[in-house]
Amino acid sequence: MELAEAKEKIVDALTKKAKTKSKFYFNDLSEILELKPRDAKKLVNKLVEDEVLEYWSSGSTTMYGLKGAGKQAAAEHED
């Protein structure tokens, strides 16, 4: 899969769900991309580097979201 296609799929899917939640597990992303985890990871890494996606971590678990999306950034006064 090309990066552009991956970006479109991810942005579309995550935007659709933006009203209810902004953070997703890695598995959700590989399902959206319909790829095996290892192949999905290469594209997801690139989307992080391109500042489309960003990480969120509970310390023990990591999640992904569209950059800047969600409520907590505002709550932490980090934006």
Next chain:
Amino acid sequence: MAFISSGYNPDKPMENRITDIGPRHFEEFYPEVIKKNKGKWLYHEILKPGVLVHVAESGDEVYTVRCGGARLMSVTHIREICEIADKHCDGHLRFTTRNNIEFMVDNKAKIDPLIKDLESRKFDGGSFKFPVGGTGAGITNIVHTQGWVHCHTPATDASGTVKATLDELFTDFQTMRMPAHLRISMACCLNMCGAVHCSDIAILGFHRKPPMVDHAYLDKMCEVPLAIAACPTAALKPKKIDLDGGTVNSIEVNKNRCMFCGNCYTMCPSLPLADKEGDGIVLMVGGKVSNRISAPKFSKVVVAYIPNETPRWPTMTAQIRNIVEAYAKDARKYERLGEWAERIGWERFFGKTGLEFTHHLIDDFRDPAYYTWRQTTNFKF
């Protein structure tokens, strides 16, 4: 204070970026005698509490002086450690898995000046900076978690409970009178980021009240689906709440399903659960990780709740002392605490320690519970 740039350019984060280099190579840090004799050690001996000698095939010897340390450590303190290592150990040292500091010298004559130096150093408050000990059949340093110093879900403090316990057991850090070594570990909530579940004695912080729900702010600060998904027992569900004439999206807690883990609070600060009366200490005993004689074992809960008596947790330290003394008195040489309890039977363990057995100590959590009940007529009155 003026901002000092490291050279990092926030507009171009990838510019000159160095990543994925990992830790430094361990060989850079080996003392000379270690580098030379690695893989060729013949045997070791504990010369006295806290002092080890390892003898190599080459005839070389390395003497190690082990000292306790609080794992919470300032740069001032680390620099003092460096000063000692420069003075006595050619600028080398190491830390152990259990937060001890090890100073190594290659000559017997260097031991006494080193120990003298270490023992002479005290904090202004009077405690030792570098107590020598922690070897053999004694009680070594307590590994622990962050507690109130730095964590968002602790049910107690870690550094304080550990300090209080090690003050109580200090002579056993510096002597070796136990039947076998006795490992104590501390984790400040049931999530056990400190993995204390296989310790001879585990000190565990525990909440006993489900989270409160801050309805007015929850929807502003948190995402409801994330908080709900964080609950391991499915005790949370979304709920619309009438508040000040309007309706807000919020969460309902099924309080009887709550296991007090605080995972929801991690995802959502509007679900705080800490509470002065609710929170306290659980004691677990009888775990081990070594495969020596018997297989590794999990620790078992023997005290269901002790309140947080700051700043020194006297009830907790008294209970620990009590368990340690019962074990020291009754166990056979080489027998770990859990092996002793199994040999005499847990009914005798409660008899000999005087600890009260309550219904809280009988497992009722999911599948493994059944295997802990007694399925035999063999028991002691």
Next chain:
Amino acid sequence: MAKHETPLLDQLESGPWPSFVSDLKQEAAARAKNEKKVEYQIPQDVVEDLLGVLELSYKDGTTHWKHGGIVGVFGYGGGVIGRYCDQPTMFPGVAHFHTIRVAQPSGKFYTTEYLRQLCDLWELRGSGLTNMHGATGDIILLGTTTPQIEEFFYELTHNMNQDLGGSGSNLRTPADCIGQARCEFACYDTQDLCHTLTNEYQDELHRPAFPYKFKFKFDGCPNCCVASIARSDMSFIGTWKDDIRIDQDAVQGYVKGEFKPNAGAHAGRDWGPFDIQKEVIGLCPTECMKYENGKLTIDNRECTRCMHCIKVMPRALKPGKEKGLSILVGAKAPILDGAQMGSLLVPFVKVDKENGYAEIKEVIEAIWDWWMEEGKNRERLGELIKRQGFQKLLEATNITPVPQHVQEPRTNPYIFWKEEEVEGGWERDVNEFRKHHLR
């Protein structure tokens, strides 16, 4: 004069054990004095405020920290844990107080030069407070503000040639025991394997794509000094296959009381004279040892390598020469379905540095492929093995079942036979059946 009164914490300054309160106060005073004229990049009174907020916790019995989602430096999904104080007005110095994990060198040996460099950097850009070390093994640096994270990382990598550790759903910083560096029991070079795999799997360590955390730990022998068997998803424990080496003269040394049993570990009490029958032969769990006519013999085929005899008589007994390691998988702390100890997967594999540990990596990568595809969100490897069965793990890793894999065979006969295992398969003709069995 201290910024906050700390009457409760002050009571933790007495007593012999090193007082973290005294150390915090010493650091607070050093920052206030600032003899070296450091241009502190976070509040100078950060340690004072930490003492203040901790005193408040001692008073009201609750924590005052909130978790934050900040995860690290650009492009990394771990290594930094966001932390905020819930009383920022009272304690502005620790309002933002994030943790940084720095990957520790294998074996935790240091030079003072390295530690001083790290201290200088952390004093400038953080609180000057650390944990040496965290439970997983990292060097933990406690407390800095968001703008300092990238600056710190830039200096750490550029000036110290040193990287961050792991957090979140990724490979956590691997940790090892002291191993062959200074231990005669170690059956392989834990430091080299730990360091090699840490570097091999940097992408897995920094860019989380696992269902949950994943830990490697390396123990040189079955004594398990880093507790790998209890707390790592993959535990690498040194072992050997051939005979325990016996030095009969040294055995006599122990029998005659010339050498201290158990390397002197029991010297603090009078346990009476050393009794080889009672203390070694009698405690051997497999009863595979004999001491007759002044000679020690071991039926090595029956030995399970618990190492009790070797630990009691380290001068006389040594592990065999054919050394390697066992791999156990799936250990974890109790959350959620109860604690799990590591289960034996690979009884023995040679630790071959020459071929880059190829056999070991093969097992690791097969497990990751399986877990990444089949693991549910926040499901540890041990839980997946329980949910899908040990057989699935064997299939995924292409390992042949052997009796060593179990403590005992199953006690129920509910075997999920596969169609291809049953003669003639599962498709049958019911009409043919009815010719011999009336409706």
